[in-house]
Amino acid sequence: MATDAGWGLRESYLYDRRVIAEIQRAAREGIYDIRGFGAKRKVPHFDDLLFLGASVSRYPLEGYRERCATDVVLGTRFAKRPLELAIPVTIAGMSFGALSGPAKEALGRGASEVGTSTTTGDGGMTPEEREHSTLLVYQLLPSRYGMNPDDLRRADAIEVVVGQGAKPGGGGMLLGHKISDRVAAMRNLPKGIDQRSASRHPDWTGPDDLEIKLQELREITDWQKPVFVKIGASRTYYDTQLAVKAGADVIVLDGMQGGTAATQDVFIEHAGIPTLAAIPLAVEALQELGMHRQVQLVVSGGIRTGADVAKALALGADAVSIGVAALIAMGDNAPEHDEDYRALGSAAGFYDDWQAGRDPTGISTQDADLAARFDPELGGRRLANYLRVLTLEAQTLARACGKSHVHNLEPEDLVALTIEASLMARVPLAGMQQGLLDELADRVAVRLAEQTS
Amino acid sequence: MSVAAAVETVDLAVTPLRELNQRLHDLASEPGPRHWRVVNPNGAHAIACGLDADVEVEIDGHAGYYCAGMNKRATVTVHGNVSTGVAENLMSGRVIVEGSASQSSGATGRGGLLVVHGDASARCGISMKGIDIVVRGNVGHLSAFMAQTGRLLVCGDAGEALGDSIYEARLYVAGIVNGLGADCVEKEVREEHLAEVRQLLAAAEITDVEPMSFRRYGSARRLYTFEIDNAGAY
Ligand SMILES: Cc1cc2nc3c(=O)[nH]c(=O)nc-3n(C[C@H](O)[C@H](O)[C@H](O)COP(=O)(O)O)c2cc1C
Numbered sequence: 001m002a003t004d005a006g007w008g009l010r011e012s013y014l015y016d017r018r019v020i021a022e023i024q025r026a027a028r029e030g031i032y033d034i035r036g037f038g039a040k041r042k043v044p045h046f047d048d049l050l051f052l053g054a055s056v057s058r059y060p061l062e063g064y065r066e067r068c069a070t071d072v073v074l075g076t077r078f079a080k081r082p083l084e085l086a087i088p089v090t091i092a093g094m095s096f097g098a099l100s101g102p103a104k105e106a107l108g109r110g111a112s113e114v115g116t117s118t119t120t121g122d123g124g125m126t127p128e129e130r131e132h133s134t135l136l137v138y139q140l141l142p143s144r145y146g147m148n149p150d151d152l153r154r155a156d157a158i159e160v161v162v163g164q165g166a167k168p169g170g171g172g173m174l175l176g177h178k179i180s181d182r183v184a185a186m187r188n189l190p191k192g193i194d195q196r197s198a199s200r201h202p203d204w205t206g207p208d209d210l211e212i213k214l215q216e217l218r219e220i221t222d223w224q225k226p227v228f229v230k231i232g233a234s235r236t237y238y239d240t241q242l243a244v245k246a247g248a249d250v251i252v253l254d255g256m257q258g259g260t261a262a263t264q265d266v267f268i269e270h271a272g273i274p275t276l277a278a279i280p281l282a283v284e285a286l287q288e289l290g291m292h293r294q295v296q297l298v299v300s301g302g303i304r305t306g307a308d309v310a311k312a313l314a315l316g317a318d319a320v321s322i323g324v325a326a327l328i329a330m331g332d333n334a335p336e337h338d339e340d341y342r343a344l345g346s347a348a349g350f351y352d353d354w355q356a357g358r359d360p361t362g363i364s365t366q367d368a369d370l371a372a373r374f375d376p377e378l379g380g381r382r383l384a385n386y387l388r389v390l391t392l393e394a395q396t397l398a399r400a401c402g403k404s405h406v407h408n409l410e411p412e413d414l415v416a417l418t419i420e421a422s423l424m425a426r427v428p429l430a431g432m433q434q435g436l437l438d439e440l441a442d443r444v445a446v447r448l449a450e451q452t453s
Numbered sequence: 454m455s456v457a458a459a460v461e462t463v464d465l466a467v468t469p470l471r472e473l474n475q476r477l478h479d480l481a482s483e484p485g486p487r488h489w490r491v492v493n494p495n496g497a498h499a500i501a502c503g504l505d506a507d508v509e510v511e512i513d514g515h516a517g518y519y520c521a522g523m524n525k526r527a528t529v530t531v532h533g534n535v536s537t538g539v540a541e542n543l544m545s546g547r548v549i550v551e552g553s554a555s556q557s558s559g560a561t562g563r564g565g566l567l568v569v570h571g572d573a574s575a576r577c578g579i580s581m582k583g584i585d586i587v588v589r590g591n592v593g594h595l596s597a598f599m600a601q602t603g604r605l606l607v608c609g610d611a612g613e614a615l616g617d618s619i620y621e622a623r624l625y626v627a628g629i630v631n632g633l634g635a636d637c638v639e640k641e642v643r644e645e646h647l648a649e650v651r652q653l654l655a656a657a658e659i660t661d662v663e664p665m666s667f668r669r670y671g672s673a674r675r676l677y678t679f680e681i682d683n684a685g686a687y
Contacts, residue, residue, distance in 0.1 A: 143580070144542060144580060147542055148523070148542070148544060149523040149525060149542075149544065152503075176677070176678050187601075188563065188582040188583055188601045189620055189621070190677075193620075193677035193678060194676075194677060194678050202541075202557055202576065202579040202598075203519070203537060203541045203557040203579070204537070204538070209518070212498045212499070212517070212518045213518075215498055216499040216502050216518070216519040216522050219470070219474050219499040220499075220502050220503030221503070222475060223471070
């Protein structure tokens, strides 16, 4: 029967071929699957939202003629020198170690060309990265690899990483084969051994300590630089309020779809909440404190298009940041490398073994020969192109909604395609009339009152 | 008294902390007093953090969190106790605490010397990356957790799970060790280690502790690359 590829074979929904392959792999290797990229499962996302656009009751701005501004200022709360960005898209923190030196350089080149910032990562700041990034955000992570006060003072902003969307509550792991001499030296560890990054900061626990930690960082840098706090989306409402109370200038909120260089698959797919659900929680938390737009909100996790950018902003974000998409723009998973990918047991469009260090594009590797394949100027130009497209697309949608600044987009401009997305994003289901929604709300209110009395 | 020898006194009861730290930071690029005395610290956080100058700062009283954090070159002496994270991420210079210290003393320190004459609490030397730490009294649990490089010398006892998930840091304890953490083992004390103990005691100006009384602990290096048979230890 094995030759019958037709209807006689029935694949189990519960045990599909991927599940079977994973059980077999686990039994063979005895270690969980560690990989890069973000969640691959389907969760409610920006695709489930639509813009209404202008109509008789709203009028649009003229495309290409009437201005739709895109500038963003991050860190207006306490910092003497806030970060001024030309576009509402930034480059997320990705470590040197996970990425090659030339790849980091390209991120800086691309971001700088369009007037936005890039971010260091677990592993510290490299001189190339500083040199090629006009605006560089310096991460303070639990591992504190490479952390030093000179780089802190050289940075344009500081980002205290509490968590990542791909692994809220989890630490990091850079596998031994990516630990070159340079990476080892920057991290004060022997070459070639696995480098575990702690999941908790070594010198603070809880919101009260965090407040004091932020104060120390501000004191060290003479209150010049904005201090961001990055959280993985989970208990977002509370985390946001606590981070604001602790004194954050900017909240960086990374949804569960957020990319990673190396995390357990079980973590990537099964922890955290979707970006779509997280944004309204953060916005609500900020609004309740009277801090929406005073403390800026930067959102990441699955931003791929200008539509995603515009929808995130409409839901209340001040800016977004990108990881995976930036790498793809620079050449990751490109069809011209298909043969190389296949030699590694993958294929262009599927490659996610960024933990392995054998990346044929030279992006997620520390192998000098592989890294030399990557052209940072070309990579930077492609990234700049892509960032321009994201911005143009977001502007196009904003103009169509009659907005002269992308920040003027609002939830009222959106509808949802699914009930899930509607409930998560807190925008009406497409076609649902307000009267019907009010009626539903009234009925629910009566039932709730009955239950609690 | 010559100008160079004059002591600049700052009273934190009247001067804001911001002003003190700014004046200390300015010494990285401008000339100024080389010897400072901070009075009425009253447990303030982040006193004398981020210094980058060859100066001496004496703090008369107790300091709060992150005292002398990320220090470079300066010598900071606390005539009192300190709270969490004293000398965190120390780069160089010396930080001396005459009293006791709370958690995470010298956390992630990359160089320089931290001396605590009293006890240090939990997680002393956590993630240390090259710093030398000498504790006259005891240290709490999980000290030298994930310690990468550098040396921790404890004249008293060590709490539970000393050196858990340790990398290449070297630990010396004279008193009782209440349990070693994952991958941390006792190692032989050879002549070069004895020399190291003597050097650390001398640097900390501790003369009444017998160098021969220390035992050495370090990494068994079994967790350096993931192996499923060690899964229970992770
Ligand atoms: C290769 C790679 C390395 C990363 N390294 C870090 C890091 O060092 N620190 C950090 O906070 N986040 C890190 N992240 C997560 C990103 O900062 C960001 O949260 C995420 O990529 C955003 O989601 P997106 O990839 O869907 O755009 C990394 C992501 C990738 C893809």
